[in-house]
Amino acid sequence: MHLAVCIKRVPDTETRFTIAADGKSVDGTGLKYDMSDFDGYAVEVALQLAEKHEGSDVTVVSVGPDAVQETIRKALSMGATSGLQLRAADVPFDGFAIAQALAAELGEGKYDLILFGRNSTDSANGAVGVMTAELLDLPCVTAISELSIADDKGAARRELEGAAEIVEFPLPAVLTIDEGIARPRLPGLKGIMAAKKKPIEVRDAALGQPNLVIETMALPPERSSGRIVGEGADAVPELVRLLQTEAKVL
């Protein structure tokens, strides 16, 4: 099987963010970057499928400046076969603009499966995977929590709110991966050494025109720090009184 996994390099969300001087982005000073959470699951899923299906290869694709090579290299050290950087000075906020660049590269039956994380942890639009599938006119299943592939057919479980469904689909297909499906492996020393020799191809990204742009970025309104009602079980009647009379939620 030929598998592609599209990944995004994002700031570590454990960071304390400050807004940059332009008022439209986060201040990059001191930020650490890593592969977006769900993309890590997608890489793991691709690697497990490749292990099961002899003769498979996994291509890791990322749109962005040269710094994304570091993130691609991480996926290579986990075991992916090769990398593809679609070079762009900046990654647009508009998912449709990104999807156009990916669709331009991933079509023509080159891949049996194209995997994405459910959404990125930075812009969190959850649009790129589905839109890429639409542009390529491929079947698409989103937010997958279980997956099996056999004989050019797949079955996947999707969690809905309060229910789940099992869907079947033919290959080639585009899949977006949810949490909980498989824990991403940590690259070992051997993997890290091997990754240094793996090829990363670089091509210019044929991005679409961005029609969704950030006007301003702000920190969320601080929750006014609440109060400690009291200590231990003795504080319970006062808490319930406040929930009834002040918060009016009871």
Next chain:
Amino acid sequence: MADMFAFAESRGGELRKVALETVTAARQAADATGGGTVTALVIGAPGIAGQAPALGRVGADKVLVVEHEALGNCLPEVYAATAAAVLAGGNFRGGFFSASAEGRDLAPRVAAKLKVSLASDVTGFRFDGDAMTATHPVYIGKAVVTERLMGTPAVISLRPSAVDAVETPRAGAVESTMPAMDPAAARVRVRETVAQKGASLDLGEAPVIVSGGRGLRAAENFKLVEDLAAAFGNAAVGATRAVTDDGWRAATDQIGQTGRVVSPDLYVAVGISGAVQHLAGMRTSRVIVAINKDKDAPIFKIADYGIVGDLFEVVPALTEEVKRVKGG
């Protein structure tokens, strides 16, 4: 005056709460632009037309109904093709979907079919000349952007609970229509739908959520959380990632960055320290209560009300007190 479209989500032959929110949002958008019409689309198995009056009550002037034996489950290809055909065939300024599991799947498909961009998971919106501006949480809720979406129609997915359903009765005139694609031609098929066991109230719809963390020490102690949820009567049970990773609770109960994002009226955090990953999923709750033995736990920084103490004493007492006031 601008006309708006809303996709009304249903499951098992009934509208979901988000359907009423989505139509309400479209109504508010139409009214804000001087009073255009709102067209709602509902798709389902035969009988789904019976849900149309409820959409009229929240502001739909017209309800397009697609009934088909094969469409009792969401076939995204058919649903998206139908929504896109309706949007392309009218003079709609905006197309509203919910950012629910189903809407997050459909909205990008529809936008891509129409060759327009998508504003996802928005918490507020405003139509402004040839652009629409919306607010959208980024970086797992640690920042919020105001974004400008060019193009018509503006396709939007609305975060569940961001807009409350409001009664603004309109005609809700029912018009039957055909799916824009033969369901038999759908490549992705639903083999089976599995109801989540034990979950009577979904996390996204429950007005109250009682959530447990590592402080509970063992899976069986979640009984305390469940009892408190039962005392409220309208509560769902959530959990932190640490807890679902350890298998104490199902992965679908997880609230946080990699789980569900919820905004109930009341969120009770039991034995939860307040890791960034968890806060990302619940910080927009209207009222937050925290019960934790560590007075320096980060959860107290965002909680409206806190009790410092042993949850094994505080929670049973709270359960009894809630029962008492609910009963009285």
